Amino acid sequence: MIETRKLTKRYGDLIAANEITLKLEEGDVFGFIGPNGSGKTTTMRMIATLLNPDYGECYVCGKSIYTHPQEIRRLVGFMPDFFGVYDDMTVIEYLEFFAATYRINGPGRRKVCEEKLELVDMSFKRDAMVNQLSRGQTQRIGLARTLLHDPQVLLLDEPASGLDPRARIEIRNLLKRLGELDKTVIVSSHILPELADVCTRVGIIEAGVMQVDAYVADVMKQARKALLLYIEVADRTDEAARLLEQQDDVESIDMRGETIITTLRKGVEDYSALPSLLVEAGFRLRLFREEEVNLETAFMELTKGKQQ
């Protein structure tokens, strides 16, 4: 659906996007994560054929951005991070205006607009003036506008920025729905946790360089390979740590205050013998819990050693 090979954009001495190589399939919701100025917008604009690369290839649905930009624009819905809305227009008029620019005409036009409004949960505002909507509602109308021509590929540049927590959740639910509709979605954000649970894949970009690009499920699996246990006993902590250290399933022990941080050997998932071992040895357990897999930590772990 989207394939880039060494896609590169320079501004003078600055390499805004540095050899970005990416392959996304139908139904992939790709979280494009990076700090301000890391090259997310630049990359998305090149894919959307709005910006010419200096180097590299990019195909959208098998079509090259160099030879078939018009076709690609029909296949792509690009939602910029800032877009203007017009005064003196109602929501439905606004959408109809853009539908007309996509040459969606006749009686079907109103129907398409109503459908997209429904999809973004904004039907209740169809007759409101666009310049009187909240930021979250404006974002949702922007998304409806991006969806009007039923694009196969969606490029959404920070759709959740500036939204309150409730509106963020709504945008996330919407993203999930788009993935389920088999669209290919690239959605950018500054922060990973915002997108981690709705994306199938995550790419982390820093200073124009893609540091990590991985399927969320694989990263979770990898993060799960070595389980961490947090263990506390009422007294004789050192003794308990030594006992744990001697067990075959335990890779290493680390102390953090009173807590014995126990790393299990790769592949060990059943640790049910450990609490009974401690109890039978006379220790009174105060805490025994498995570390929750934190996707952000797992991804950051993957970027270690890659950063200059």
Ligand SMILES: Nc1ncnc2c1ncn2[C@@H]1O[C@H](COP(=O)(O)OP(=O)(O)OP(=O)(O)O)[C@@H](O)[C@H]1O
């Ligand atoms: N037209 C331009 N001329 C010169 N430099 C530019 C231009 N557009 C972007 N840049 C620079 O390229 C780099 C990447 O910018 P880009 O907008 O792609 O980042 P971003 O990851 O989308 O950032 P943000 O999260 O702030 O939107 C930045 O250093 C930016 O200043």
